[in-house]
Amino acid sequence: AQSVTQLDSQVPVFEEAPVELRCNYSSSVSVYLFWYVQYPNQGLQLLLKYLSGSTLVKGINGFEAEFNKSQTSFHLRKPSVHISDTAEYFCAVSDRDSSYKLIFGSGTRLLVRP
Amino acid sequence: KAGVTQTPRYLIKTRGQQVTLSCSPISGHRSVSWYQQTPGQGLQFLFEYFSETQRNKGNFPGRFSGRQFSNSRSEMNVSTLELGDSALYLCASSLAVVGGGVDEQFFGPGTRLTVL
Numbered sequence: 558a559q560s561v562t563q564l565d566s567q568v569p570v571f572e573e574a575p576v577e578l579r580c581n582y583s584s585s586v587s588v589y590l591f592w593y594v595q596y597p598n599q600g601l602q603l604l605l606k607y608l609s610g611s612t613l614v615k616g617i618n619g620f621e622a623e624f625n626k627s628q629t630s631f632h633l634r635k636p637s638v639h640i641s642d643t644a645e646y647f648c649a650v651s652d653r654d655s656s657y658k659l660i661f662g663s664g665t666r667l668l669v670r671p
Numbered sequence: 672k673a674g675v676t677q678t679p680r681y682l683i684k685t686r687g688q689q690v691t692l693s694c695s696p697i698s699g700h701r702s703v704s705w706y707q708q709t710p711g712q713g714l715q716f717l718f719e720y721f722s723e724t725q726r727n728k729g730n731f732p733g734r735f736s737g738r739q740f741s742n743s744r745s746e747m748n749v750s751t752l753e754l755g756d757s758a759l760y761l762c763a764s765s766l767a768v769v770g771g772g773v774d775e776q777f778f779g780p781g782t783r784l785t786v787l
Binding site: 601655657662663 | 780
């Protein structure tokens with residue numbers, strides 16, 4: 558069964574600094590990878606997704622992620638964060654056979670300080 | 672276009688009762704998925720419906736059930752509530768065009784269920 562590991566439960570960072578949120582998934586032949594963001598008292602919003610093709614994926618709000626098949630990783634990056642990026646970030650995976658069944662990581666809380 | 676709506680937003684029940692949560696997908700979306708979010712277990716997939724049929728199911732006991740109507744609206748039901756069922760229940764909808772590959776799931780704000 559698929560699984561997703563987000564090693565960092567919380568990442569504090571100063572405003573305008575770069576950030577990387579780590580995500581590793583269990584190996585599979587064909588996977589789809591996603592990053593979602595959740596603001597307080599809200600549902601999840603898709604930041605970006607990797608389905609196939611280029612390993613560097615650009616998303617909304619200046620975020621990007623790189624798919625690394627050999628390391629089974631899909632880390633999320635942003636070169637300069639804002640206070641408004643403070644939120645919970647979830648990495649998720651699904652496979653080709655059940656693409657609407659998302660398996661989520663435990664989440665990483667990004668805390669941006671002024 | 673209106674987003675995914677979930678009703679009610681907050682609910683308080685006692686152990687042993689049953690509860691029904693409702694989800695209205697984005698207009699034109701045919702797939703509806705349900706997730707449970709708790710501090711201990713995180714986000715877990717419950718089930719997914721497409722054209723009134725359950726296509727996928729997660730590892731939850733039979734007390735958790737769902738259905739989808741012809742207008743794609745979906746309900747989930749939890750019977751004989753337990754304290755551990757306290758959670759945020761999220762619904763997500765997708766276009767799910769046949770042969771269209773993977774498309775984005777749009778999430779609603781969730782229903783927060785508290786079981787006392």
